[in-house]
Amino acid sequence: MRWGVTAPVLLALGVLMLATLPLWGTGYVLSLLFLTFMYAAMASSWNLISGYTGYVSFGHAAFFGIGAYTSGILLTNKLAHVSAPWPVAVLVAGVVAALLALVLGYPALRLRGPYFAIAMLGLAEAVRVAVTLAEPLTGGGKGLSLPPALVDVPAYYAMGLLAMVAVALTHVVATSPVGLRLLSIREDEVAAEVVGVRTTLHKLVTFCVSASIAGIAGGLYAWKQSYIDPTTVFAAGLTVRAITMTMFGGQGTVWGPVIGAVVLTYTGEQLWARFPFLHTALFGGMIILILLFLPGGVIALLQERGWLPRSRRV
Amino acid sequence: MTAPARPILEVHEVTKQFGGVIAVNGASFDVRQGSVTGLIGPNGSGKTTLFQMISGVDRPDRGTITFRGHSLAGKQPHEINRLGLGRTFQITRLFGQMTALENVMVASRTAARGDAEQRARELLEFVGLTALAGEYATNLSYGQQKLLEFVRVLAPDPDLILLDEPFAGVNPAMEERLVAHMRDLLAQGKTFFITDHEIRLIMALCERLIVLDHGEVIADGTPDQVRQDEKVIEAYFGR
Numbered sequence: 001m002r003w004g005v006t007a008p009v010l011l012a013l014g015v016l017m018l019a020t021l022p023l024w025g026t027g028y029v030l031s032l033l034f035l036t037f038m039y040a041a042m043a044s045s046w047n048l049i050s051g052y053t054g055y056v057s058f059g060h061a062a063f064f065g066i067g068a069y070t071s072g073i074l075l076t077n078k079l080a081h082v083s084a085p086w087p088v089a090v091l092v093a094g095v096v097a098a099l100l101a102l103v104l105g106y107p108a109l110r111l112r113g114p115y116f117a118i119a120m121l122g123l124a125e126a127v128r129v130a131v132t133l134a135e136p137l138t139g140g141g142k143g144l145s146l147p148p149a150l151v152d153v154p155a156y157y158a159m160g161l162l163a164m165v166a167v168a169l170t171h172v173v174a175t176s177p178v179g180l181r182l183l184s185i186r187e188d189e190v191a192a193e194v195v196g197v198r199t200t201l202h203k204l205v206t207f208c209v210s211a212s213i214a215g216i217a218g219g220l221y222a223w224k225q226s227y228i229d230p231t232t233v234f235a236a237g238l239t240v241r242a243i244t245m246t247m248f249g250g251q252g253t254v255w256g257p258v259i260g261a262v263v264l265t266y267t268g269e270q271l272w273a274r275f276p277f278l279h280t281a282l283f284g285g286m287i288i289l290i291l292l293f294l295p296g297g298v299i300a301l302l303q304e305r306g307w308l309p310r311s312r313r314v
Numbered sequence: 315m316t317a318p319a320r321p322i323l324e325v326h327e328v329t330k331q332f333g334g335v336i337a338v339n340g341a342s343f344d345v346r347q348g349s350v351t352g353l354i355g356p357n358g359s360g361k362t363t364l365f366q367m368i369s370g371v372d373r374p375d376r377g378t379i380t381f382r383g384h385s386l387a388g389k390q391p392h393e394i395n396r397l398g399l400g401r402t403f404q405i406t407r408l409f410g411q412m413t414a415l416e417n418v419m420v421a422s423r424t425a426a427r428g429d430a431e432q433r434a435r436e437l438l439e440f441v442g443l444t445a446l447a448g449e450y451a452t453n454l455s456y457g458q459q460k461l462l463e464f465v466r467v468l469a470p471d472p473d474l475i476l477l478d479e480p481f482a483g484v485n486p487a488m489e490e491r492l493v494a495h496m497r498d499l500l501a502q503g504k505t506f507f508i509t510d511h512e513i514r515l516i517m518a519l520c521e522r523l524i525v526l527d528h529g530e531v532i533a534d535g536t537p538d539q540v541r542q543d544e545k546v547i548e549a550y551f552g553r
């Protein structure tokens with residue numbers, strides 16, 4: 001069977017299985033998949049700005065964290081007498097994250113290579129400190145308790161939908177002239193400008209879209225967990241995982257971040273369960289091996305071997 | 315007798331300094347519409363710096379550059395490209411991990427992907443690279459990369475094309491193809507401004523030559539006039 005027929009059939013079966021999972025899956029499986037969806041959304045979001053334009057962001061957790069706090073504040077009655085409905089809270093979380101990206105990105109995206117990466121790391125830390133200091137609103141270092149809600153199933157669907165939207169958006173970008181322009185920025189920004197690509201506009205818009213996905217993911221996380229604190233939602237580890245997952249699957253590809261999220265979330269869980277004292281070191285070792293032996297990611301490997309078509313749709 | 319074509323590009327008293335080095339010093343000249351004008355000079359004479367300033371990659375410290383009556387002061391390279399000015403680089407700057415087809419498509423102005431692809435395929439066919447359309451640019455030979463960069467410039471249909479050493483590292487057969495393509499485009503009304511060290515080719519191709527030395531224009535005239543110019547002979551061969 002050809003890929004053009006096989007891929008949509010496999011995709012439809014996968015979506016059907018995941019859509020019916022709450023009917024037959026255990027609570028543990030549901031939680032694990034919620035995490036997988038969250039990382040798929042985060043990795044796809046990171047991939048949009050870093051995989052396509054080459055602007056490696058080490059501060060992506062800032063958008064997840066600001067999304068979590070925006071949603072958390074709106075879901076409690078900290079700003080108004082009534083709490084916002086959750087869909088409104090998480091959508092506003094996405095908007096606030098995009099606005100933060102606009103403010104941070106305007107100066108930071110003028111920097112290139114390691115300067116941008118380090119600037120983002122510093123800016124993310126600054127956002128975390130600012131959130132911690134805004135204690136009356138955010139609860140400071142003690143964290144923020146949200147109204148308890150048993151929302152495992154709706155949160156599962158919502159995060160799954162977000163992951164699907166992130167992948168669909170990446171597909172649209174990858175197969176449009178916009179995707180080519182983003183890739184040209186990654187390959188050689190000066191040459192891209194000279195051939196007519198409006199590099200600043202493309203980078204900034206992509207950064208905002210990417211941040212909004214991370215912000216919504218943070219918002220959904222806060223809603224499901226009912227408790228957030230700065231150390232958890234601004235953790236540099238969130239960014240590192242998004243980067244690793246994308247690199248494992250393939251940067252600048254549609255499905256690479258999803259492959260990375262599925263494989264590494266499951267592997268991380270297994271390592272944690274079997275080697276409770278060593279899992280972080282083992283996970284770190286795995287990242288080094290990936291970088292050494294799979295520099296282009298799984299998708300590039302499969303394409304080199306002719307098992308996948310060499311197409312931007314993959 | 316026909317009236318001389320009007321200038322498409324005017325460079326007036328342009329100066330550019332990098333630290334203590336004056337790369338271009340008060341250069342003034344123009345490029346006439348529909349012509350092939352050459353910019354020659356020894357290594358380090360400021361040719362590429364001028365190209366960088368004309369295309370908006372670098373900004374002049376002093377002086378003005380005008381393209382089709384529009385001042386290029388403060389304009390970004392993409393804005394200058396959209397005015398109808400395209401350029402290649404001394405060392406090719408292709409998008410290595412993008413296919414030959416994608417390299418041309420990305421420079422196209424058409425909004426629809428299908429139209430951009432069709433235009434890119436036509437251009438690749440024009441220079442005989444159709445068979446390599448799906449190959450990553452990094453995998454092409456140097457000569458093929460030169461041709462690819464040449465057609466990438468053509469994708470947005472520019473009026474003025476700046477070619478920075480188009481013949482450097484290119485074999486004679488490829489050279490001939492490039493010259494033939496340039497002549498075709500010239501017949502379509504395009505204007506070329508070229509710099510290269512292949513003096514034989516430049517003399518044969520260009521109607522007018524501008525000679526730079528130490529950042530200053532030392533001669534401006536027909537190839538015959540330039541060939542006999544004392545200052546040019548001195549700049550190239552020494553006293």
